[in-house]
Amino acid sequence: MDKGEFLANKQKLEAAYVGVLKEYLSDVEFMESDFCLVHQQNCFISPRRDLDHQRSLWVEASGNTCCPWSAMARAVQTGGWLDVASLPFMVWCFSVRFYEPDLILQENVCRFPEQELLAILNDFSDGVLKDLWTRPFDAEEGTQRCYKMQVHSFSPTDLGIPSNRQRQYASFSLSPWVKIETGALTFEAIFHRSRRVGPEVYLNAVPNSVLISEIKSEAKNRGWDGTKVLTQHDALSTGNRGRLESWQCWASRGTALRDKNGVWQHRLALADVTQNPRFKNRVDVDYMPCLLTHTVLWDLVTDSMVPVMAHWLAQGFPHPSAVLLSPDIARSFPFDPSLIEYVSERALPLSAQRILTGNAMHGSCIGSWFLFNMVGTDTTRIQAHMDSPVESLSSL
Ligand SMILES: [Zn+2]
Numbered sequence: 194m195d196k197g198e199f200l201a202n203k204q205k206l207e208a209a210y211v212g213v214l215k216e217y218l219s220d221v222e223f224m225e226s227d228f229c230l231v232h233q234q235n236c237f238i239s240p241r242r243d244l245d246h247q248r249s250l251w252v253e254a255s256g257n258t259c260c261p262w263s264a265m266a267r268a269v270q271t272g273g274w275l276d277v278a279s280l281p282f283m284v285w286c287f288s289v290r291f292y293e294p295d296l297i298l299q300e301n302v303c304r305f306p307e308q309e310l311l312a313i314l315n316d317f318s319d320g321v322l323k324d325l326w327t328r329p330f331d332a333e334e335g336t337q338r339c340y341k342m343q344v345h346s347f348s349p350t351d352l353g354i355p356s357n358r359q360r361q362y363a364s365f366s367l368s369p370w371v372k373i374e375t376g377a378l379t380f381e382a383i384f385h386r387s388r389r390v391g392p393e394v395y396l397n398a399v400p401n402s403v404l405i406s407e408i409k410s411e412a413k414n415r416g417w418d419g420t421k422v423l424t425q426h427d428a429l430s431t432g433n434r435g436r437l438e439s440w441q442c443w444a445s446r447g448t449a450l451r452d453k454n455g456v457w458q459h460r461l462a463l464a465d466v467t468q469n470p471r472f473k474n475r476v477d478v479d480y481m482p483c484l485l486t487h488t489v490l491w492d493l494v495t496d497s498m499v500p501v502m503a504h505w506l507a508q509g510f511p512h513p514s515a516v517l518l519s520p521d522i523a524r525s526f527p528f529d530p531s532l533i534e535y536v537s538e539r540a541l542p543l544s545a546q547r548i549l550t551g552n553a554m555h556g557s558c559i560g561s562w563f564l565f566n567m568v569g570t571d572t573t574r575i576q577a578h579m580d581s582p583v584e585s586l587s588s589l
Contacts, residue, residue: 211309214280258278258282259301290316296566346361346362347558360554364566392507394506398512467488484508490503505550514534
């Protein structure tokens with residue numbers, strides 16, 4: 194079998210797998226309640242079960258697992274639907290079709306198949322299972338019930354933020370109840386900004402004490418007994434240290450990073466030491482590269498480690514230990530700070546923090562996408578039944 198035949202057969206297998214999943218999931222009637230972490234009890238999944246919320250705008254925001262469509266999957270020509278992440282994704286697709294939220298916001302990698310999702314959502318044919326409490330069945334005569342999709346691909350760098358994470362953002366609004374209309378106000382016009390700072394803003398925000406704590410913590414994991422004088426290199430695994438040497442060698446060879454006297458032409462040059470320079474062949478000087486779950490960055494100019502704290506900041510999370518951060522902003526850090534305080538017993542291992550930040554959506558990007566859709570959302574059709582005696586409206 195040659196490569197072409199192999200790929201054609203793989204596509205057939207993918208189509209067959211998706212077909213079986215769809216057939217099976219079409220018959221699934223989803224549960225009306227499930228255990229709720231906020232209330233520590235079983236709660237209804239659909240907010241429409243609560244009379245106070247029947248006329249509220251219900252927004253489902255999600256980022257599904259991206260493995261099947263990631264750049265890495267494409268590079269090694271695996272990927273596509275033959276992936277363990279396909280099952281939970283398809284279950285989610287059918288569950289949103291079942292409960293029918295008013296607005297669905299989705300973040301994913303650029304190859305995410307949102308047309309597939311749209312086709313599933315927009316199947317309103319006879320026999321499609323729906324929650325009894327989906328958007329009222331009394332749509333005005335002559336209006337068609339369907340989800341309308343908008344898709345936009347952008348990175349924090351487009352918003353003026355020195356952090357790279359190109360992602361696809363989609364919204365699906367349930368017509369005719371929700372209409373998104375922004376007229377001449379495009380996403381670009383509202384949110385795009387030119388970039389004035391580089392990734393050094395994140396590194397400068399890390400106190401020296403945190404950098405030392407992280408180096409010590411990493412070194413301890415690699416067997417440092419606390420007596421030998423530490424260097425930053427002790428924080429790296431043997432494999433990463435070897436690749437760092439390859440990167441240093443790579444950077445010394447006519448890469449235009451240094452002038453002919455060997456002087457660096459940039460304030461910093463970030464190399465991912467978990468990747469081989471021959472494979473990656475690029476360092477980042479203008480922004481933080483796109484963080485993955487195991488990314489370990491090294492600044493070749495200052496020969497120093499990029500601490501995990503900078504990963505939080507680059508993803509838009511106001512790490513409470515950041516230098517000059519106002520207490521008001523620090524309070525908006527969404528997790529219990531003791532999970533990331535370096536002196537705390539409860540602190541998550543740095544490796545777990547790398548996974549969290551590498552899997553996170555970028556705070557500003559998801560916020561901008563949310564705002565853009567909210568600004569343009571007309572929900573007057575949802576609210577038109579407010580005068581019903583048994584119902585009251587809770588504003589969002
Ligand atoms: Zn609850």
